[in-house]
Amino acid sequence: MKQFFARLLPYIKDYKLYFFYAVIGTLLVSIATTASAYLVKPVLDDIFLAKDIKMLQILPFLVVLAYFSKGFGTYIQIYYMNYIGQDIVKRLKNILLDKMLTFEMEFFNRYRNGELISRITGDIAAVQGAVSNYFIEGIREGLTIFGLVLLVIYQSPELAFYGLVVMPLALYPIVLIARKMRKTSKKLQEKNADLSSKLIEIFNNMELIKVSSGEKIEHESFASHNQELFKLAMKSVRISELTSPLMETLGAIAVSAVIFVGGYKVINGELTTGEFFSFTAALFLLYTPFKRISSLYSKIQIAFAAGDRIFEMLDRNPKIQDGEKELKEPIEAISFKNVDLYYGEKQALSGINLEVKRGESIAFVGNSGGGKSSLVNLLLRLYEVNSGEVLVNGESIRHFTQESLRSKVAIVTQRIFIFNDSIARNIAYGSEIDEERVKLALQQARIFDYIQTLPKGIYTELDEFGANLSGGQRQRIAIARALYKNPEILILDEATSALDNKTEEEFREVLGRLLENRIVIIIAHRFSTVSLASKIYFFSHGKILASGTQAELLEKCAPFREYYKSI
């Protein structure tokens, strides 16, 4: 708990004035509640028993004033605390996403999307409850308890003993319940994340589900997750709602004791009726804040569990540390020196050595899973080498900022990323839209003619994942995006696999003109595309088996000959 508030304190500090207003509201509520209980005494003793007319004129106003103050205090307390809570939630969401965006690809492969979404939405919302409501409500109810206890003792210390003795007895089960709540709520959040992940998976794979008639399987799997969530939610209700009946039963025992002892004292004349009723009113009023505080205690455990998960993310450091140097000068050469790469236990690249200079184009070929894509991922610093070094202009890429390095590289992969935005924005992604450059890139990617036929041209909106385009059109959008960047290193990883032969040939011609003055890396199975490269690297099981021109490889490398025949 200490850690939870200590972590939030830097944020809370920014709202000192609002916090002050909320505390004023809270004080008002506590004082007004105590006053309303106290007023029972003069109502009975002065008005009903002593028949004091003056009090009859004053007291109704005081009652209204007490309740108005209570209402007004509650309103300002809730308003300002919610302002603080909502604003902190807004800031935490931004900070958490900002942090996550610095994490390496391995992180995103490990966590499911639904889990990450649930951290940014669900967990942070749970924390908001603690900041906006639970904390200040705890203070409010605590102060109210304090005021009422003073009043109860003031009216009759002996009766107060009978009325209050059960309080410490109630604490033990409440602490037990809260502990259980914390565990259950953790499981509940995890299950919620499971459910979101399942939904994301279903919507992303809709085409496959329909084609394979997987609707029933998906429905059943979702329903079973949903049922588990329901069970956990009910378990949490069962536990948390135990607090209330428990408190009420204990309260009733205390009140009965008070009625018995107090009634005896009134009959004996040791206590006035007014004092007795004022005492009993205060005792009744006392049980509400006590009950609330105990249920708050359970709820705050949920917020702590959520807080743990958020702080765990915020404390995590990206595994790939950014370099400090801006890569300003043009890229003259890149080289890989004895590079090894592991994904967990699995070795994907072993002892890779190669060098390529500006103006050269190279191709990576080889069977699936050979490590071709992994090597280009290292150049982009999406993953980090386990040993060896990747150098740009003779200097390790670790020294350069990822942004300055990536600004010089463009990649087209088999997986096409399209945003639900205009074509122009998709092409110029990451920089300002320059209409002329967008059009040129679209022409070079051989898709401009088609886009001109669309009513809104380059400002036509694309659906999420480019659902309103054909596979080949999507790929040409991705190629145009890469060309728009006018990169110093252009990586084409199976970038033309979805193009028909004619379009591929046309694009090859365009590409031929673009080779000059940059480094081009082509990964392809089609040898027509590979033919643009001056040197081919043949990959097998994470190693470069041989390199050279196509003719050289055919002559000197038997596995290459086999591969060449097989495709």
Ligand SMILES: Nc1ncnc2c1ncn2[C@@H]1O[C@H](COP(=O)(O)OP(=O)(O)OP(=O)(O)O)[C@@H](O)[C@H]1O
């Ligand atoms: N993110 C990852 N996590 C774990 N293993 C991975 C990951 N990416 C690739 N691999 C594994 O590393 C090996 C090399 O994969 P890579 O994608 O580099 O091969 P490739 O030669 O590009 O294959 P393809 O021609 O099919 O695209 C494969 O065995 C693959 O299963």
